[in-house]
Amino acid sequence: MADAGAQFYDNPEVFATYLERRGQPTSANDTLELPIIRLLLPELKDLSILDLGCGDAALAPELIKAGAHQYFGIDGSDKMIELASGKPLDSRIRISHGFIENPELYQPNTYDLVLSRLAFHYIESLEVLFERIYQTLRPGGYLVFSAEHPVITSNQLSIKQGSNRQDWVVDRYFMTGKRQFKWMGGEVIKYHHTLEDYFQALSKQGFVVEELRESRPDPKRFKDRKLLERRSRVPLYLFMKARKV
Ligand SMILES: C[S@@+](CC[C@H](N)C(=O)[O-])C[C@H]1O[C@@H](n2cnc3c(N)ncnc32)[C@H](O)[C@@H]1O
Structure with a gap:
């Protein structure tokens, strides 16, 4: 049986x-995802931050050091929360077990920045999610997120070829919704949303999309030319920065 994102x-x-995988210095997270997230973050001074699907909350100390007022991270995985809470934490960092789908998380006008890294492809309804995020942001607040790129979530034919796949198949692109993937030794449910779905769901709420990125590799981050070539073939991640006006 396939697991939902957090249980997985x-x-x-x-x-x-x-x-x-995350511990490897050449991981896609460290070479592609994190640098672009850093680039998209607004000036952090005095911001109240909500991190959805925070995992081990590794970025929290960096955000506080950069001047954020407070950080609240939630994740639905017990193991992730255990890992995050096992480190010494600054009093401005709070981490809790919770689900992104829980409406109670989104108290009106509470945060200046909602951040989410690689969790939104586990969420069925972007419209409901973005409506709640819009509500919990203060006017002028930002949503910055990364998600698995829609060319990757569209189908599982590529992943069936194993981690060293040589071709990527994009298929059933406009047939959005639930997908089951055998991945990292388990089976997981993800939700495929098109690029247009992300954009439209944000616009519908009144968000202004200020940035869109696609994990284009920066050659400076790759010593291994072969890996750079591989990372230049398909986009692994999608990023957006949107502002509540
Ligand atoms: C790929 S990990 C990323 C973790 C962290 N954001 C990072 O980038 O280091 C995805 C995380 O999303 C969490 N997650 C997935 N679906 C969730 C949900 N519905 N509610 C809360 N957390 C969820 C998982 O438990 C996991 O920790």
């Missing part, structure tokens, strides 16, 4: 594989 990471085999 509580599978011991999945969690071990995830930590092993």
Whole structure:
């Protein structure tokens, strides 16, 4: 049986594989995802931040050091919360077990920045999610997120070829919704949304999309030319920065 996003990471085999992959200095997260997230973050001074699907909340100390007023991270995986809470935390950092779908998280006019890294492709309804995020942001506040790129979530034919796949297949692109993937030793449910879906769901709420990125690799971050070539073939991640006006 396939697991929903958060439960998936509580599978011991999945969690071990995830930590092993994230620990590698050449991981796609460190070479592609994190640098673009850093680029998209607004000036952090005095901001109240909500991080949805925060994982081990590794970025929290950096955000506080850059001047953020407070950081609240939630994640639905017990193992992730255990990992995040196991580190010494600044009193301005709060981490809690919780689900992105929980409407109670989104108290009106509470945060200046809602951040989410690689969790929105586990969420079925972008419209409901973005409506809640819009509500919880103060006017002028930002939503910055990364998600698996729609060319990757469109189907599982590529992933079936294993981690060293040589071709990527984009298929059923406009047939959006639930997908099941065998991945990292488990089976997970993701939700495929098109690029247009992300944009339209943001615009519908009144967000102004200020930035859109697609994990274009920066050659300076790659010593290994072969890896750079591989990362230049398809976009792994989608990023957006949107402002509540
Ligand atoms: C790929 S990990 C990314 C973790 C972290 N944001 C990072 O980039 O280091 C995805 C995270 O989203 C969490 N997640 C997935 N679906 C969720 C949901 N519906 N509610 C809360 N957390 C969820 C998972 O538990 C997992 O920690």
